[in-house]
Amino acid sequence: xxxxxxxxxxxxxxxxxxxxxxxxxxxxxxxxxxxxxxxxxxxxxxxxxxxxxxxxxxxxxxxxxxxxxxxxxxxxxxxxxxxxxxxxxxxxxxxxxxxxxxxxxxxxxxxxxxxxxxxxxxxxxxxxxxxxxxxxxxxxxxxxxxxxxxxxxxxxxxxxxxxxxxxxxxxxxxxxxxxxxxxxxxxxxxxxxxxxxxxxxxxxxxxxxxxxxxxxxxxxxxxxxxxxxxxxxxxx
Amino acid sequence: xxxxxxxxxxxxxxxxxxxxxxxxxxxxxxxxxxxxxxxxxxxxxxxxxxxxxxxxxxxxxxx
Numbered sequence: 001x002x003x004x005x006x007x008x009x010x011x012x013x014x015x016x017x018x019x020x021x022x023x024x025x026x027x028x029x030x031x032x033x034x035x036x037x038x039x040x041x042x043x044x045x046x047x048x049x050x051x052x053x054x055x056x057x058x059x060x061x062x063x064x065x066x067x068x069x070x071x072x073x074x075x076x077x078x079x080x081x082x083x084x085x086x087x088x089x090x091x092x093x094x095x096x097x098x099x100x101x102x103x104x105x106x107x108x109x110x111x112x113x114x115x116x117x118x119x120x121x122x123x124x125x126x127x128x129x130x131x132x133x134x135x136x137x138x139x140x141x142x143x144x145x146x147x148x149x150x151x152x153x154x155x156x157x158x159x160x161x162x163x164x165x166x167x168x169x170x171x172x173x174x175x176x177x178x179x180x181x182x183x184x185x186x187x188x189x190x191x192x193x194x195x196x197x198x199x200x201x202x203x204x205x206x207x208x209x210x211x212x213x214x215x216x217x218x219x220x221x222x223x224x225x226x227x228x229x230x231x232x233x234x235x236x
Numbered sequence: 237x238x239x240x241x242x243x244x245x246x247x248x249x250x251x252x253x254x255x256x257x258x259x260x261x262x263x264x265x266x267x268x269x270x271x272x273x274x275x276x277x278x279x280x281x282x283x284x285x286x287x288x289x290x291x292x293x294x295x296x297x298x299x
Contacts, residue, residue, distance in 0.1 A: 037239035040246045047250070086257050090250055097246045101239040200254065207261045214268045221275045228282040232289075 006210070009203040016196035023189040031186075040098040042189050046197035047090045048116075052154045054084025054201060055123065059151035062144035071216055074140040077147055079208040081126055083201060088120045103167065111164040115157045122150035135219075 024042045031038035061077035064070075095113065096106045107113065126146050133139040161168055181187050 035239060037242050039243055043247065043250055083257075086253060090253055093249055094246045097242050097249075101242050204254075204257065204261070207258070207265070211261055211265050211268060214265065214272060218268060218272045218275065221272060221279060225275055225279045225282065228279060228286065232282050232285050 006203070006206055009199070009206060013196065013199040013203045016192065016199050020189070020193040020196040023185075023192050028185050028189040029183055034102055037098060037101050040094055042193045043197075044091065044094040044098060045190060046193045047087045047094065049194055050197045050201040051084050051087040051091055051119075052157070053198075054080045054087065054205070055119065055147075055151045055154055057205075058084065058123075058126075058147040062147040065144045066141065069137075071140075072213075074144065075212040075216065076209060077144060078130055079205055079212055081123055081130075081147060083204050083208055085120070085123050085127060086204070087197075087201065088116070088123065091116060092120060108167065110168050111160040111166045112157060112168040115153060115160050119150065119153045119157060122146075122153060126150060 020042070024039050028039070028042070030036055057080040058077045061073045061080060065073035065077060092113075095116075099108070100106050126143060129139065129143055129146065160166065181190065
């Protein structure tokens with residue numbers, strides 16, 4: 001990835017984020033029941049979408065790593081897991097802040113909240129494994145398996161509001177079918193926010209992935225230096 | 237219902253987290269590139285040393 005691509009992606013993200021903020025705070029009408037705090041929705045849902053996409057990417061990259069054994073897939077999985085974890089944490093925090101004035105509690109053991117917390121713990125374990133263990137191919141293979149299994153929780157979270165009794169609203173696809181956004185301006189604002197967060201995710205993923213590739217190049221160069229130094233030592 | 241504080245807190249936390257994460261990546265990238273440059277410089281020195289040694293061997297063999 002060139003620095004120019006990263007800069008362009010960063011600028012696109014910034015432009016979309018400014019547009020999303022304008023729409024959230026100026027353009028979109030205030031929801032009648034919940035009032036102004038409902039505007040958390042326009043960043044809470046895109047955070048969830050990006051986290052789910054990131055964890056799906058971890059699983060896909062993990063499958064390719066197990067299949068092909070190429071380091072690039074392991075680096076992609078690691079970068080996606082870490083970026084997804086940032087957004088998954090934000091989903092839990094913003095959801096909790098939204099829940100307090102609406103439900104009267106910061107947290108409730110509702111099916112969607114609980115399955116999202118399980119997802120966060122699973123990928124927290126994945127990242128701990130990567131951070132604590134050595135960078136061997138055995139650890140990478142084990143991490144790929146964990147990443148694939150953990151991603152199975154994503155569809156469970158999506159359908160949880162229809163499978164179990166829950167107080168979490170089903171807004172995007174309601175229990176009766178269709179979406180629950182009553183005003184087209186709400187739909188437009190949500191779509192722009194989704195685009196902004198998708199661009200943000202793409203940008204952060206590119207940066208993190210480039211960092212992991214650079215680290216891999218550094219390790220290769222260090223190995224080469226060790227061999228060359230040993231060869232020079234033999235000559236002396 | 238006026239819950240402006242909650243709204244402000246949610247958006248502030250989102251942007252602080254994103255800026256912190258982006259800053260963490262930029263800082264690590266800069267440090268890693270510096271390490272990579274150092275190693276490449278050392279590698280070049282060692283290669284030059286090997287090449288110079290090989291050159292001396294070739295000259296002494298031919299004389």
